[in-house]
Every structure is written in C-alpha cells, then in structure tokens.
Amino acid sequence: MTDQRIINFNAGPAALPLPVLEEIQASFLNFSNSGMSITEISHRSSYFDDVINDAVDRAKRLLGLDDQHHVLFLQGGASLQFAMIPMNFLSGDQSADYVNTGTWSTKAIKEAKIQNKKHVVVASSEDKDFSYIPENIPFSKDAKYVHITSNNTIKGTQFAEFPDTGGVPIIADMSSDIFSRPLPLEKFGMIYAGAQKNLGPSGTCLVILRKDLLETGNADLPSMLKYSTYAEKNSMYNTPPCFGIYTIDLVLKWIEEEMGGLEKMEAYNKEKAGLLYDFMEASNFYRATAALGSRSLMNVTFRLPSEELEQKFIKEATAKGLGGLKGHRSVGGCRASIYNASTIEGVKALVEFMEAFQKEAK
Numbered sequence: 216m217t218d219q220r221i222i223n224f225n226a227g228p229a230a231l232p233l234p235v236l237e238e239i240q241a242s243f244l245n246f247s248n249s250g251m252s253i254t255e256i257s258h259r260s261s262y263f264d265d266v267i268n269d270a271v272d273r274a275k276r277l278l279g280l281d282d283q284h285h286v287l288f289l290q291g292g293a294s295l296q297f298a299m300i301p302m303n304f305l306s307g308d309q310s311a312d313y314v315n316t317g318t319w320s321t322k323a324i325k326e327a328k329i330q331n332k333k334h335v336v337v338a339s340s341e342d343k344d345f346s347y348i349p350e351n352i353p354f355s356k357d358a359k360y361v362h363i364t365s366n367n368t369i370k371g372t373q374f375a376e377f378p379d380t381g382g383v384p385i386i387a388d389m390s391s392d393i394f395s396r397p398l399p400l401e402k403f404g405m406i407y408a409g410a411q412k413n414l415g416p417s418g419t420c421l422v423i424l425r426k427d428l429l430e431t432g433n434a435d436l437p438s439m440l441k442y443s444t445y446a447e448k449n450s451m452y453n454t455p456p457c458f459g460i461y462t463i464d465l466v467l468k469w470i471e472e473e474m475g476g477l478e479k480m481e482a483y484n485k486e487k488a489g490l491l492y493d494f495m496e497a498s499n500f501y502r503a504t505a506a507l508g509s510r511s512l513m514n515v516t517f518r519l520p521s522e523e524l525e526q527k528f529i530k531e532a533t534a535k536g537l538g539g540l541k542g543h544r545s546v547g548g549c550r551a552s553i554y555n556a557s558t559i560e561g562v563k564a565l566v567e568f569m570e571a572f573q574k575e576a577k
C-alpha cells in the first residue's frame with residue numbers, strides 16, 4: 216500500500232501518461248463546459264462527436280493514413296478480433312496464413328480453427344519456446360490475409376521489420392506496440408489493438424481497416440460481429456465505449472503534441488529498452504530471454520540465476536516503488552513493460568535497482 220504513484224511496469228492494464236491522467240482528473244466532473252462528466256454525456260451529443268472524430272483524425276495523422284482506411288472502436292478487447300477476423304474475411308475455399316509467435320497468436324489460430332475456416336500456420340517459433348521471430352517465412356501465394364502478432368507481450372519478442380508477404384495484406388495484432396513506431400502502411404490490410412497497454416483503459420479495441428479489404432467481407436453475419444456495421448456508423452451502431460475513446464484521444468494528443476509523433480516515440484522507446492538490454496548484456500546475472508534481433512522494445516523479459524532470487528528481486532523492487540515486474544504467470548521470470556508512457560527516468564531507476572540488487576546478491 217502506498218499513497219504515492221509507483222513506477223509502473225505492468226503489462227496491461229499499464230501506465231498511462233501522467234499528463235493524460237491529470238487532464239482526465241481535471242475535467243472529470245465537467246467535461247468541455249457541458250456540466251457533465253465524460254461518463255455521463257450522451258454518445259449522440261456533439262460533445263462526443265467531437266471526441267470520437269478527434270481520436271480518428273489524430274490516429275490518421277499519426278500513422279499517415281489516407282481516406283482508404285477506417286479507424287474504428289470496438290468492444291470485446293483484442294480477443295474478439297481473433298474470432299471476427301476469420302469470420303469476416305474467410306469464406307468457402309479461402310484460406311489465411313498465420314504466424315505463431317506465442318500465446319496470443321495461438322489464440323488467434325484457435326478461433327479460425329473453431330469456425331472451421333481454412334488456415335495454414337506458415338511459421339512458428341514454438342520449437343524454441345517462442346523466444347524469436349521467424350524469418351524467411353514461406354507465405355502462401357493465394358492467402359486472403361497473413362495474421363501476425365507484431366509484439367509478443369508475454370515472451371518479449373517483436374517484429375523489428377514486417378515480412379514481405381508478396382502482396383498479401385497483413386492483419387496485425389498490435390495490442391502491445393501500437394503507436395510505438397511508424398509503420399509501413401502499404402503492407403497492412405488491418406491493424407488492431409486492445410487499448411490497455413499503449414492507448415487507454417481496457418475494454419476498447421482500436422481497429423484500422425483498409426476499405427478494399429472491408430469490401431471483401433462476409434455480409435451474412437450478426438450486426439455486432441461485422442466490421443461494416445462499425446464502419447457505416449462511425450463506431451456508433453450501439454453505445455460505444457465512450458470513456459475509453461476519450462482517453463485514447465487524449466493519449467494520441469499526447470503522442471502528437473508532447474512526444475512529437477511516432478518517429479520520436481520510436482527513438483524514445485529504443486533509448487529506454489536499450490538501457491535495459493545493454494545493462495543485461497554486460498551483466499552475468501540477468502539474462503534477457505528473447506533472442507538477439509527479436510527483442511521487444513515494449514516488454515523486456517528476463518531471468519535471474521534462480522527462482523528464489525527472482526522472487527526476492529520482485530519483492531524488493533515493489534518495496535522500492537518499482538511495480539509490476541513479475542513475468543506472466545504462464546512463463547515466470549521477470550518482465551519490465553515499458554510502453555510509450557513509461558519514462559526514461561523510470562527505466563533508469565530500474566537499472567539502478569538491478570545493479571544494486573546484483574551487487575548485494577553476489
């Protein structure tokens with residue numbers, strides 16, 4: 216228990232930029248002089264129209280999207296997308312390629328399988344416990360899409376470059392690295408991200424969808440499970456997750472106006488992750504678990520010489536206000552999630568603690 220804000224390395228829900236939280240706090244009771252909280256305003260009001268349109272415009276500006284893309288907000292987290300993607304885009308004999316790089320890719324594949332949709336797992340890094348990103352992947356020529364997880368939150372790996380699929384559109388789960396770097400947009404048919412790491416509160420999922428891919432979508436689906444329903448109604452077929460969209464808008468404003476856009480965001484993220492990886496490379500105590508060349512700038516996963524030391528490390532770090540360093544329950548070890556909102560000062564504090572802990576343990 217503490218009455219201070221900690222340095223938060225949680226994997227998601229995760230730290231949000233402090234200026235965003237402060238702005239939410241300051242305007243929580245009376246949003247935009249409406250006399251109401253953002254959580255009390257009608258989604259059919261001009262107040263909310265301004266919020267959602269601003270969020271869409273900012274996403275487009277940041278990524279350099281043209282009018283060939285929809286920016287949508289859905290509910291059901293990223294996990295619902297695992298099911299909606301094959302449901303919307305595969306029919307009859309059409310098949311999709313999947314790259315399996317960990318738990319979240321495996322779950323995406325499972326949802327295609329459940330629906331009996333044709334799919335091929337064209338590459339997997341399961342042979343080495345998902346510690347690397349596969350290269351030279353034999354993509355199918357006639358796949359409808361290629362599904363990848365751009366950043367693997369649990370195993371701490373990330374696509375440094377996006378593969379050449381021979382023109383087949385990539386559909387990427389970017390839940391844990393959206394807006395952390397510029398993107399080669401021409402490669403993607405769809406990008407989606409659960410909000411709770413780099414964007415805002417959980418429960419909202421951002422979907423960026425190319426119009427030509429949407430046009431090939433299956434029509435005969437329940438309304439709430441069909442992308443066109445959201446595209447036709449500016450994400451307001453039903454009541455959208457208003458608070459989530461509002462927070463995302465503020466986070467995008469922070470990236471654009473405070474952090475200077477995605478190139479600068481990427482440089483900052485490289486600097487932060489570099490501090491941790493370089494320190495561990497030089498140490499014979501901490502061991503980064505992801506292979507060189509596949510290491511994530513967002514989730515730095517590592518081990519100590521023993522599980523006892525890991526437990527002690529996490530306990531002592533927590534006592535010093537460095538929180539959320541426990542690895543995912545499925546893999547153990549340690550993980551520092553350093554999304555956009557984590558600060559260089561926070562990462563430096565972690566490195567200092569790691570150094571002191573190592574000295575003390577030896």
Ligand code: PMP
Pocket residue numbers: 227291292293294295319364366367368369388389390391409410418
């Ligand atoms: N994909 C990735 C890469 C994730 O990290 C997560 C959650 N940690 C999910 C999907 C699932 O997201 P949600 O809980 O929003 O369904």
